[in-house]
Amino acid sequence: MQEADFDFYSSHNQPPVLEDYNSFTSNRILKDAAHAYGADWIHPQAVKFGAAMGSSGMQQAGFLANKHTPVLRTHDRFGNRLDIVEFHPAYHEMMDVSINAGVHSIAWSANKYGGYLAHSVLSYLKQQIDEGTSCPLTMTFAVVPSLRINPEIADAWLPLALSDKYDPRHIPWYDKNGLTFGMAMTEPQGGSDVRTNTTIAAPAGGGIYYLTGRKWFCSAPMSDAFLVLAQTSGGLSCFLVPRFTPDGVKNKLYFQRLKDKLGNRSNASGEVEFHGAWAQLVGEEGRGVVNIMEMVRHTRLDCAVGSAATMQRALAEAVHHCSYRQAFGATLLNQPLMRNVLADLALESIGATVLAMRIAKGFDDALQDEQSNHFIRIATPVAKYWNTKRAVLALAEIIECLGGNGYVEESILPRLYRDVPVNAIWEGSGNVQALDVLRAMEKEPASLTALLQYFQAEKGHHPLLDQHLTKTEKLLTSNPGPLQAREVVTAIALAIQATELIHIAAPAVAALFCQSRLAPNNSAGWGCLPTDNMDLLLQTIAYAFQHQ
Known part of the structure; x- marks a missing residue:
């Protein structure tokens, strides 16, 4: 090749940008969870919202709002006190689209079963374009129970809190x-x-x-x-x-x-x-503390949902990249070890998604069933603890799947990696969540009873799950102390994930989760799934992200 023939102006073997896709229809486990848990009615709205969130315009808005960060203006130029925060227009665009879609309000305005689940589905989709705007949306959603404690406050404030109109003006x-x-x-x-x-x-x-x-x-x-x-x-x-x-x-x-x-x-x-x-x-x-915890209990739900969403968004980038990128004679997706890594990460993603959505279902059930209220008393801090911890670990491995392309700021992955730890810290760090579970077991024994009954009803589906449930029941009834708190929440989280995947996912995929997460000698590293069935690995990946 002559120097004059060298192509300096284009790159080859690079994937296209993942944009203008539907973040709902491409997520099989999310669709299946909404169906299995009784919120099929949100499907048309989720399809519409998923298309909006996957669009190039919304993806770009997420980048711009994080590049041009908020600015505090304490005073005007004449010295008058202002105390206002100014945002890039992209921030307001994302807030407007989300509030118009009822992300913050649908749990309260739906007037049908599945309001919490519908909220969690929409929040999950919204989270994938930007972590930051999810914060005010979550708190506006979660403040409702606390405001309802005082009927005078509720009557005055709730109609505007539940409005589907975004109004950023700094006025009364x-x-x-x-x-x-x-x-x-x-x-x-x-x-x-x-x-x-x-x-x-x-x-x-x-x-x-x-x-x-x-x-x-x-x-x-x-x-x-x-x-x-x-x-x-x-x-x-x-x-x-x-x-x-x-x-x-x-x-x-x-x-x-x-x-x-x-x-x-x-x-x-x-x-x-x-x-x-x-x-x-x-x-x-x-x-x-009791009154504000009504708000905190709901924001913890959104922390579990948000971390699952960020994990899935990052995994979608990895699967997309590996579906196009070729190395050593095949696409990365068709390289056995990379497929194993992606499938392992997919199991983590779908496990986090079903855990979060099962907690949302519990919130819906608790409106009519006291037993469910006791169940989510423990299950909510468990899900908040587990999903937020696991997402941080998964993101590091996902970045590696893209190599250098995942490490540069033009990619969304560095931003997701920086964003994801906040959910582990916000509304109580890991130790706070784990000790809260022990506190509930001691102070509210009905919550432990509800959890144990849930475990009893789910035996017989898989031998590894049965062993894990028996071991977990023994741990929970042995009066565990603070040093065992993290062991307790880990055991509960894995039990719920495995149980719900058995109900929702394909039997072989659920069995692979049990074999890789519940077996006594399972590996702590990614990409060590105990199977050489390449088709099963691909099926597992498709539950987390169906490449379009």
């Missing part, structure tokens, strides 16, 4: 077309130990208080109102703190700075001070 809440909510719980000295909080609330009568103090992390500081914990004479209490007071004056909450975070960068997180800020008591004094 009652003049807006729709609202978003944030949360401010933790302080510098305590973090998750909120009982050490020093922010104080002085009563002014009629359920109105004035707050003085500071918060170390205020999630979504651009929101119209926040749930805040503060100390009263009756103990730690929960308050609704709006951006504007009822007479339309800017409330006395002042943002000091935005956090420079590892990931989740399209979303703002800030430090805030309350200088006698107007607040309304939610529930009773001294019940702040």
